[in-house]
Amino acid sequence: MLHLIVFSVFGLVCVAGAVNLLVQRHPIDSALSLVVVMGSLAVEYLLLGAEFVAAVQVIVYAGAIMVLFVFVIMLLNAGTEDRTKGSRVAMLFGIPGMLIGSVLVAWVLLEHSGTGRVAVGALPGPPKVIGWLLFHDFLLPFEVTSVLVLIAIMGAVVLASHPESVERGPTQQPKREG
């Protein structure tokens, strides 16, 4: 019972955050709602026993990725969005498609697979075991992902740096007075 209550509370917070993301017109509000969603999702993970996932969710998603978003919003000084009407397709096809798809999926989930029940801490994911999995069963994906991250870092640096400094190259940057 307690489980259901906690689940419902944080589930509602989650959904509220998601909806708030849609409703808010200022990106920083949307970003903060997303942080709320992520935080409550971390609690849901904890409920499922995935303590390490929950911690990483907070540290990486809320603590790093979203900070990056907020940082960019601040950097670009993004204002409230203007409701331009650039796309009829999104309204005519996208929204109905999305609705149809989610209704279908929800129907299938509720009708056909609603038998399983999970208890609190259904599957503990201790860091030790997860680390073992990562470095044994999933070693190749792990290494590939690390390469991906490296590429992403370099890509981000190149993309975000000023075009002039890229042309000049790092070696020819003028020495700063120190």
Next chain:
Amino acid sequence: MNLGEFTLVAIVKIVIAFIVLLTAVAYTVWLERKVVGHIQNRWGPTRVGPFGLLQPVADGLKFIFKEDLTPPHVYKPLYIAAPMIALIFALTSISVIPVGNWITVFGIHTPLEITDVNIGLLIVLGITSLGVYGVALAGWSSNSKYSLLGGLRASAQMVSYEISLGLSLVGVLIMAGSFSLRDIVDAQGGTFWGFIPRWNIFQGQIVAFFIYLMAAYAETNRIPFDLPEAETELVAGYHTEYSAMKFAMFFMAEYANMITVACLATILFLGGWHGPHRFGPPLLQAILPMFWFVAKIFAFLFLYIWVRGTLPRFRYDQLMAFGWKFLLPLAIANLVITALIVALRA
């Protein structure tokens, strides 16, 4: 232990923890003013109470009774929320930090911390990583260029240094093999050859301690990395537009963070509540561990203040270069070497 008892104990512990923490925050401020004063050949606070000991109380009263000013053109919801976010996260992280062994009081056996979780370190890291929102949002919502610059600096700086901070801790984690702060402290009990304590700092993690120290200074926006509030260039950085209690919240958050960091350093590197062999009567023996713990925290805080009174401020690009080009590779090297040594020893 039934639910009611559990709740009661939890509430009691929370209350005690917060009272102690807030007091500690207040007296850390006093300590800082006093020490910096002496470093600069001044007296520091002397007027209120003996040695100015009542100065924090006076300051608190002043903050509470000041007019709560909200400048125009600020983005109000976030302007109000930002200091709260900062303070809440700063205070929350103390909840998983153990200050001593299990004790039995009034027949209740309980650990000396608010809650004992097996991923305590991760929770502390998570909560402190959320603390940056307070600073960043304060800077942005103030709608002032000084604040914005401060906020930008803060978020970039904290995200950057968090990586080195996290990596410096991994070495300790490998040595202890657990995320639980209590396990980490327990792993540091005993001595080498009877006189060198088996603290992590003496077990080859001295480099990690150095990285942690640097990253922690940056994370708490302290000199020499206090760029977000660099008063000579940004007036007061992200809290330029804040006053009265809201300003006090930022102030308290900063010192609470310092204490958290000091606690963490004590637990991870300085052997927690382990100290010299126990002596004296049983009561003393029960209290001594806590004394060692507090003493170490005090030493760490003193180091903080000492550095503040001594070092100048870094330039921003120097800060970033230091973090990415020196600390991060060093942390990675330390991690690799530690892992190698542990693997070889196993």
Next chain:
Amino acid sequence: MVPLSYYLVLSGILFACGVTGFLIKRNIITIFMSIELMLNGVNLSFVAFAAQWHALSGQVFVFFVMVVAAAESAVGLAIIIAVYRTRETLNVDRINLLKL
């Protein structure tokens, strides 16, 4: 005890919110956040299924999703900065040069 399908429905709702955000938001950063929202929804279903089938690989997958999301946001935000530098707008309706 909570039925597994509750978790799945919750993740579905989050995912649908993400899709909707992608469709109705004009700010490119918000659109990007909608993608993160979708990823979060998927992550929840991963963890829920992991609990259902007692297979930790579900949780491991969440890590991979997170890492990919981190890489993606780093590159994506860099692209956004580059776009903003040239177009001086974040409204995707105004960034539509890629057409016939």
Next chain:
Amino acid sequence: MTPNLHLWLIPLLPLVGAALNGLFGKRFSRQAVAAVALGFSGAALVMALWIAAQFSSLTLPRVETLATWMRAGDFQVDFAFYLDQLSLVMLLVVTGVGFLIHIYSVGYMWEEGGFYRFFSYLNLFMFFMLTLVLASNYLVMFIGWEGVGLASYLLIGFWFTKDSAASAGKKAFIVNRIGDFGFLIALFLMIKHFGSLNFEQVFRIVAGMPAEAAGAGLLTAIGLLLMLGAAGKSAQIPLYVWLPDAMEGPTPVSALIHAATMVTAGVYMVARSHVVFDRAPQALMAVAIVGTLTALFAATIGVCQTDIKKVLAYSTISQLGYMFMACGVAAYSAGIFHLMTHAFFKGLLFLAAGSVIHAVGGEQDMRRMGGLRHHIPWTFWTMTAATFAIAGFPPFAGFFSKDAILWRAYSSPYGSWVYWAIGVFTAFLTSFYMFRLWFLTFFGEYRGEASASEHVHLASGSRAGTASTHEHGGIHESPKVMLIPLVILAVLSICGGWVGSERFDAFLSPSLRTGVTAYSPEQTAAATPAPEPKEQGGSETLLTGISVLAAASGLFLAWLLYQRRPQLPQEIAHALDGFYQAVLHKYYVDEIYAAVFVKPLIDGSSRILWHGIDQDVIDATLDNSAEGACEVSDAMRHMQSGNLRSYAGWIAAGAAVVIAYMIWMGIR
């Protein structure tokens, strides 16, 4: 067991040399290139000699397996090397003559561009040739077989800027392909029917086949196909056309590849497969007939050639025909004997011819030579030895081997007096055209241009563009490095035959004769009737006398026509105008091939394959589908509005469709 001989080292050493020169030779000095090439081929020679020295203590045949190459079910092929008396002889010939020609090439090619390339190819050739010779199964042999073809192609086209050289290389390659095609099919037949390519296994199976099956279709087919392969490689009718053109390559190449070693690979292969041929009399007869006809046919063409190297080329074809004839009458040892002596004297002839060409500055037409014997005495004397050897004068090497062949052609159970008669007539022709060459080149007056030095510059300039610093003071003797191999080969040409065919036969018998009996003695007795001596003793001496007489009459005729009465050839040519023209134009074989095979092929591929299939079907399909795609995308591109959210809308709608479809599929 004797200790491991490391047979694999022998082919590998030249390969290392080839790799070194090929990869880094460009930066080496000429001396270094020559040192590498000579060092590695010389090392191979030393190893071969070392093995030969241990010969008496070896148990032959021996197989040394290096690694498994492929395995499919029961079928297995190893990288394995095989050493018996036959391959030992071939090994010595190839490494010995090869090394001498390497030495010679250093002098001959010194002025040329692409020096390192030449030696890299030459070493590569050695590698493949040794692989071929040492192979222990048909597939490894095929590697060598194809490899020497490749090396031959590369070396014929060594002056690839010259159009004729490039096309000669291509011609050699393509004509060889036809032969290889036969060889390959023979291999496939073996795999299918015997399940192995290993010499020992195949021969054991073949020897074990019942008598009535022996000589039946399968073995005949395999034999004929192997013969086709051998004919391609050894330039027999009808695939000989590439060899004369192959003279476009540098002269040492002609000596090494197109006289001494590679072209004899076919003979070696037939001898190696003798177990198969012994059981297939029809195939054997085909070999004999092809060999005999080739011998005669090429000799007649050789009579009229004026290019010194072309004469030698046709002579080579003719001599190879002799070897085939010998194999065709099951006198394999005689064939191999002739192969060996031929390697000595024909190699020498080519090298000496090269020396002559070198001396007169690139001129190859004998009509512009003459009277050279005083200018280049060393060349003259060595060439004389070789000429007498090939003509078959005793006691030169050629006499013994040719005599053995002719005698066996007459006396062998498979033989016939027809083979013998044609052989003797060919011997007469051989003697005639060789002495014609000899007289034209070395006697009489010098008929070339007065100042040969101009010629030299033109020639070397056109060849490699190196305006040589080397001083060509008119006609001059070649450097020592070229003469030493000549002398060695001359000694071999004189003495090489003294072992005598009987002793050689006895030496080779373990691999060529006991092979049969070892595998199944009683079968041999049934299949090959014991060689009933036709008319021994007196008739052999008589026949020998006749062949020596034929050689002597050839010498006399050549002396008469080209020394005594130099105007006579013209008159004879006029008298026999039609026939002379035909012979001069090599019986128009090239033209016939061009008209019968090449032109229909080109027409067919350009009309049907190019215009018909490629342009009208394949290209048209692509063009039309591309145009269709253009039109469709022209209509569809309006979907691509450039608006991100529209794209997202399409994705969402599409995803909904996919979800609906999958759910529908799941429900159904």
